[in-house]
Amino acid sequence: MAIDRGRGGSMRQSQMSHNYQYEKPLGEKVKDCCRFTIAFIFSNVGVCGLMVGYTFMGALIFQHIEEEKTNRTVIINPEEVRDRTIQKLWNITIRHNVLEYSTWNATVTTIVCDYQRDILDLLDKGWDGKSDKPVNKWTRQGAFLYSLTVITTIGYGHIAPKTDEGKVMTIFYTIVGMPVFLLYMANMGDILAKSLKWTYAKLCICRRPEAKFDTSVVWRSADATLRAPGGPSSYPQDSERAMYNPGLGSEISIDTASWSGGQAEEKPDLSSVNIPISVSLVIMGALLYGGALLFREYEKDWDFLTSLYFCFISLTTIGFGDYVPGLRTGDSYNADAGFIYCSIYLMSGLALLSMCFNLMQEEVVHKVTACLNAIRFFKRRETD
Known part of the structure; x- marks a missing residue:
């Protein structure tokens, strides 16, 4: 009976210990949550989400800062500029008449130059040449493209902050955003490189006949x-x-x-397959060619060479800004769609370009190591 009571007591004790489990204090829970969050952020999925989320956050901030300032201060009145210029030309013509040609010519030249500066100022404020209202460049799509070009160091220059708040925000946004972009490039390049290695090994290496040696x-x-x-x-x-x-x-x-x-x-080990440099060059060429076809189809006034030039300048992060999608005027033209196409092409194209550079670097290191091993082998045979 004593044994039975002892067993019952141990069972009750185990049940009580099971019911009253150890509960972590609040500080430990917060630390675990922070560790889990940081681990997820620096994972492959987390880095991609961080890149997109950070760019979208910057787009909202810049849109809020610059759009209100633009809509509140910009006044577009091209007819007034035109009428004022015509009146000046008429007054000069009456005053000097055609007999004083040199004086009239010099004065008219000055007036026309002033008119050109006024028109350029209106274009800088967002005038599209047709309507009297300024074209809002700081839409959500335009602000997203601006945020992306800032942290990728492309910087087209087609859209820039006009306010002091926007300029200060651009400085701090870039300081944090550039490391995020570099981390995104490294992770995406590694993921795509591993995927391409696996695909190349399955399609090319695993279909070869089994090697048999004497x-x-x-x-x-x-x-x-x-x-x-x-x-x-x-x-x-x-x-x-x-x-x-x-x-x-x-x-x-x-x-x-x-x-x-x-x-x-x-x-063969699928994870240690070396991709030939020719494959990387083909991928880079296909990336440029596909982008050129895309922008030539959307930007009607761009020929194939101009589109190819734009893709090369963008992917190399040179970004002159002489050609930017989404700036063409027209009734059936959607500028926001051009900004979206450009943003998607930049994010995917830069990741593929990083993958190609990683694969080419690995192949060069592999070739150099193989040459050095061959040299050591022949030197060892000569000494033996």
Whole structure:
């Protein structure tokens, strides 16, 4: 009975301990939440979301700052400028008549230059050449493109802050945004590079016939190396040995753990596949060509060379600003759609460009390492 009571007591004690679990204090919960949030932000999905969210936040801020200032202060009256210029020309013509041609010519030239400056000032304020109301460049799409071009250091210059608040905000926004963009480029380049490696390995490498080696040739070479003064230290590793066969003229990689029936079966590692430089160049060319077709189709007054030039200047972050989508005037033209196309092309194109640069760098390092290993191998054979 004592044993039974002891068992019952232990069971009740375990149930009580199960019901009254340890509850973390508030400080520990806050720390765990912060650690989880930081880990998610610096993950691949978190970095992409951070990039898009930060750019969208900047667009809302700049739109709020600049749009109110523009709508409140800008007054567009092109007819007044035109009528004033015509009246000046008429007065000068009556005063000097055609007999004083030199004086009349000099005065008219000054008046026309003033008229040109007035028109340029109206265009800078947002006049599209037709309506008397200024064109609002600080729409949500235009502000998003401005925020994106600022942190990517492209900076077209087609839209810029006019207020002191907007200029100060641009400075602080860029200081924080440039590290976010660099982190986005690194993560997206790594993700796309791994995806391309996996695809390339599945499509190209895994379809090749299985490599089969002449075991007698390999083991004769291995015995000769074992009897060399360098001994077993001349092998790169014990499980994977690299031998150079002069008869085959190439380096043979043998995995001793995969030998079965006197043959070696090659199993490529999909994560360590090197993409040829030609593949990266093809992707970069396709990126430029596809962008040129897109902007030529949307921007009717751009030819193919102009569109290709714009794509190259944008992806290299030069950004002269002489050609910018969304600035063409017309009744059927949607400037906001041009801003959206440009923003999507920049975000995806810069990520693909980062991927190509990473793959090309890995391929160059691989080639240089292979050349150095070959040089060391031949020097070792000469010394042996």
